[in-house]
Amino acid sequence: SQWAAIESIAGKIGCTGETLRKWVRQGERDSGVRPGPSTVEQQRIKDLEREVRELRKTNEILKLASAYFA
Structure with missing residues (x-):
């Protein structure tokens, strides 16, 4: 799942899963994939x-x- 991937990567780059999830969501909004x-x-x-x-x-x-x- 996406959350499992986020949790895995977050630990490797030294941030929390929630922080990385917010970055991913903002990136999706910036690229037009997600509304907002x-x-x-x-x-x-x-x-x-x-x-x-x-x-x-x-x-x-x-x-x-x-x-x-x-």
């Missing part, structure tokens, strides 16, 4: 979420500043 976000898409989402947080913080500062000067 690829590594590039996950990074883009992470970057966009960071940008949204920064913009919200900036917007809040601008609201406070405009209320102060109004």
